[in-house]
Amino acid sequence: MSDYEKLGAFYLGKAVDGGTAAVTDELLLYDSADLTTHAVIIGMTGSGKTGLGLGLIEEAAMDGIPVLAVDPKGDLANLLLTFPDLAPADFRPWVDESEATRGGITPDELAAQKAAMWQKGLADWGQSGERIRTLKEKVDFAVYTPGSSAGRPISVLKGFDAPPPEIMDDADALRERIGGTVSGLLGLLGIDADPLRSREHVLLSTLLSHAWGEGRTMDMAGMIAGIQTPPFTQIGVMGVDAFYPPKDRFDLAMSLNNLLASPGFAVWTQGEPLDVGRFLFTPEGKPRVSIMNIAHLNDSERMFFVSMLLNAVLGWMRTQSGTSSLRALLYMDEIAGFFPPNGNPPSKPPMLTLLKQARAFGLGVTLATQNPVDLDYKGLSNTGTWMIGRLQTDNDKARVLEALQGASAGQEAMSKAELDKLLSGLGKRVFLMHNVHDARPTLFTTRWTMSYLAGPITGSQIRKLAQGKVDGGQLMVDGKTAPPPSTINLQPSTAAKPLLPPGVTEVYIPTTETGVTYHPHLLAVANVRYSNLKARVDVSGTLPLALEAGDGPIAVNWADAAELPVNPATLEKSANDGASFAEVPAPLLDAKNYPKWSKEAAKYVAASKPLTLWQDPSSGVMSSPGESEGDFRARASHAGREARDAAVQKLRAKYASKVATLQTRLERAQMKVGQQQAQAQQAQLQTAMNVGVGVLGALFGGGRRTTALRSGVSGVGRSMREGQDVQAAQAEWAQVSQQMQDLQNQVQAEVDALSGISGGELERVEIRAKAADVSILLIALAWLPFVSENGALRAAWAGAEG
Template sequence: MKEIYEKLGLFYLGKDVDKETMEPVEALTLLKNKNFTTHAAIIGMTGSGKTGLGVGIIEEAAIDNIPSIIIDPKGDMGDLCLSDPSFSVKTFEPWVRDEALSKEADPAEYAQKIATMWKEGIQSFGQDVSRVERFHAVPKTIYTPGSSAGVAINIMSSLEAPPAQIMEESDSFTAYLKSTTTSLLSLIGITADPLDSKEYILLTQIITQAWLSKEDLGIETIIGRILKPPFKKIGVLLLDDYYPQETRFKLATKFNALLASPSFSLWLQGDDLDIQKLLYDENGKAKIAIFSIAHLNDDERMFFVTLFLNKYIAWMRRQSGTSTLKTLLYMDEIFGYFPPTKNPPSKEPMLLMLKQARAFGVGVVLSTQNPVDLDYKGLSNIGTWFIGRLQTTQDIERVIDGLGGKIGSRFEKGEIKTLLANLKKRTFFLKSAHLDDIRLFTTRWVLSYLKGPLKRDEIAALMERQKAGQEIQKQSFERLGRKNDTLGSFQNVNASIPQYYEPDPSGQNIFIPTLAAKAKVHFFNQSRGIDEERECMLSLELDAKQQQISWEEAREEEVDFTRLPHIAPKNAQYYDLPKMILEDKGLKYAIRELKAYLYQEEGLDLYRCRSPKLESRPGESRSDFIVRVQDLLQQKKEEEIEKLKTRYASKEKVLQERLLRAQERVAKESSDSTSSMIDMGIAVLGALFGKTSPTKIGRTISKGGRILKERGEMSRAEERVAKVQDDIDTLNDELEEKIEKLSEKYDIGNCEVETFKIKPRRTDIDVERCAVVWRVS
């Protein structure tokens, strides 16, 4: 029965609590991971144990190969990086040093004490070292936007045009545009009203026009377009009448001051904000990405959260629909980002996430101290509530109606009110649309060491290795040695050969020759529904002694021919062109060689898996394809489990009835017998059917059995209970064996991913432009 809940896709959250004694019982508190697609909220005052519960949920997801992205305004969630399966003193010592010194204890001795306590705590909840190892192996990264403490993330490199799925829906596009614009303005201290703010209206016009042209924007581009907008009117009013040049200059100056700020440069460095890469590694394995934003001011936090949510929505809308839990988005301390009355930039994308994410297998988990922090429209989209101790009467009253009053519930409203004000730390009510009744439980001991908020230097130490591998390489055009080349002021080039000139800001105008080309390669495969076009832009440096054109030595480099002058500057000097280029009228030979090269080298790389039978889409990376295969396997596995559920339901019912009759018989023979046996349920079946949690059946029955044996009153009732126990064990063993086979059958490790390539036809290669481009030496 060991850890069978993981094979069933269940999150192990803790143990049920007896409401009379307020002590944990043997029954495990389990929740299907797919239930989190209807989202969850964690509510409780400071010290209630919200962080521990949140960390536990993320750990469960990671063990089930479900990735998570965490927005961490306080800095607590970085504790997920503090795990060690060996529980060594050397590992724990840096984590506990400050606490040890504050207690005037020796750091090494204190680390030994804490490591032992943590190991024993984990084991006390039935978790062994192998579980810690599985979680520890999941890659975890702490990103610190706008800071060099953690891994750098380039949040501002471009304001990418949203995907077609958002552009095609008017409401989604409007919400996306509004939140992007308001967050940008908030970054320069402007709280914009969408109805009458001239800054907002101007910026939305600029961004809309760019996005409709499928153009990505950067801050530099926005500044230029504020000064010189690509339109003459706003509505029916002339631009200069509505928003004069002088006023626009002031707005542009604010963005320019932001861009010029040394601290802001940190927003422009590091990894791109690619959601898929944040979630999965190259082999499709889950990762945990933690965005620690405690160091940012309020405006910067709002800007980051809003822009990030928009990026996440853009990624989400490109995914295929699924009923399984694909990923978690966790936000700690939601206060201020999703309020019931105000409308900060982050509110609209968050509400959109809660409304739409379920269809894409995305679960949102929000944590807050007060229920009044959450917008009432969002509450109706949250299916699971974890509620810990609440301090104020207002907070308690707000959640009473949601928790109590259900017919048949074990908890009355008055009872809930009393409990909420007196719950122990780490004890929560669990109310879920997927459960028959309210549960009271205590959270399990987490696998990560809960140190508290991480300091800047602690984040830096934890991320040192990942930061070292994040060197940003500046690419430069490698120049050929030209010691023996002639530098002259004239080039006798045939008029049929197009020429362009790279501007030289220095005015020296010393040029080297390159051959640049823009081509389009079309890939078509009717049976696979493939009709794709790829643009290739190549630049090849030329040497006077070259005898042939070697396009394989060219580098990919975007050349915008429309923006390059085609008239030579005055007083220019040139290195010699090779003779073969001078004699190649219209560059026909160069174009022919380029087509031959592209035919040989270009291909549409695709991936396929024969079982399950699936092929990648054009442009889909190997990692993305593996993730899609995993999603399909998980879905098939869940379908098989549902079939098991149907098959075993009648058997489970019969055993429950037998168990009840046997217990009643024992009760007749012994007035001192307890009801412990009926509480035990059926371990795996109960969790599978959503009725109760796996319990240690043998222990409970043995306890009842010992009581009755001591009194000599078991007789035939003992035999009946033992028979039911054997039947339960047999049924559980049988079910566990079937689940084990399903886990093996649908294991991604058994799927071989092959690579194959679709080649273009020669007639599907079109060289749109090939020219000599004179580059600055």
């Protein structure tokens, strides 16, 4: 393992000597847990801010931590330009051909130069193509483009879903969610609305509150209808018409309707839902780096999307358990305008809440900007890490100095003059890091990024990157991937519904679409109880199974059935107007078959439909009933990281006293050298410090910088040779140095053991239901709605996507 591949450590670069500005050999390793207190990166154009941000995200990915990154300029999509083979052909599509022209070379030659440059740059920093390959294996990368189909589109305006119970039960959180949603929507209409004074804001907020209070999603059409005819008669103590006259409400409804009818609106309703959990993890539970590219949007569209996204992050955060380990990273580049010191744009309240509360849930927030004046420093009072690069003006420097002075409580004092000198001498890619978890600020230079920095990625380039990256081909029901109920054939259909004989129960799967064709299926709704004392499981639930019946003697084979994720309580008794119907196979028209099929369904469920759980053998964590494998993998991964971080802290505490004891012995041995050898004494003091840091470096402790133990040990010999008559001291130094080496070996062995705390293969646990614990609540002919598209059928029941 490389020196920088420490547990929970982010390899950001190397320390810089503040006096000489020389790069040292000391690695700058940043504790991932420190990021739960958030971070801010400040630096002018050309300071290396983008490289530092990408390096930070790369390190999070290497540690299996998912990242949600907002990208207003298009720089962060460079994270997808990772080439393990470092071949010129990989770089060729991404080089700037105008740069080749200016240099008098061909684009192929420029690509070869870039490949060689990246290979050398990585090697100089102890990295290689293999580390890039590991990065690509550990996480999934995706580029989303709200309001555009260049990357993965996001369905933001299809509907405003009711928040989870954690928010509905918290009055303050619900008020923030409603206020942020309405402010963003009105901003999209060009209305700068005060939440307390604006009639538009109050009316829309009341409509959302009313719908969400009933557990309903409010779509745009419903909102327009609600504006014209509100489902309540009063707002506060005033009548609706007195508070907001119908004529004025009609104007607001027309504005929303014009937005709905605009040519560019459709793309805002297409794509993946605004689901933060899905942005952070794939359906299989693999960590994901999701880049929200908003470079193509205008200012009002950016503000709308960012405010909606931040509110969604708040909602997701409140569904998570508390933790002291880093669970996920929210990174926002070019924060200008979204978190200003003055004013209160829709994006600011949720960001303030995140900075105040996200730490408790393990969500780290990192903000980056070119200009210090873009930031609300009072809002950043909860930010634990500042990384400051070259600044553009003296005013910028003065603003940062003021903020750093206020953020230095509890740290070893550094005068304003010292900070001023350091900030004034910063070179390219050199940053001053102020971390409240460290004793003093640290000067460092950033490492070479694994991602190729091609500059801002354009829409056409994003299309190229997105090819083959979109989850597709699978039916989505209620936001979860599910197989279709069976292979549907394009059977002849008729406008008239087939007549059914007495005794045959029929139900309809609800749909909101028009022009559907209903296809007949056999539906069995089983009530099942799964009980297992060892697994501590005792749950009951319904299991709807649907399949197509054939015309042969064996018309029904329950092994061909698929789970139909539709709430049985929502089944309807009649069809939609204007629907057509497929032919019904003869066996489904015989009422005598249904009791037999009901018994067969019960036997099948007991024998072949166990409750599947997963267990992480390394941590012992087991999934909950109803939790998907992907969701559990994400939870188990974090549980392993929590166990690892706790074990590292325990080792730090265990060995800190031993290191302190050995260092005390070193100092005593040094005192024997004599007062007359002050120069030698000073060298030995530094050596003692280096040895201690080297030991704790394996644990990633202290000031986050590591120096190899061998450097300290070799320094012992050099410093001892400078003394006179130090035979006894040398002997003691040698003895203590060996003890230090033995301690280092012991520490490293225990650290290596911690690497296996999590990340193993999951064990599948199946709990079968007893026959007596299975009953069939409903056996019926079910009409499933489908729509024909391009010669294939798409499921059209409520909540389905495909």
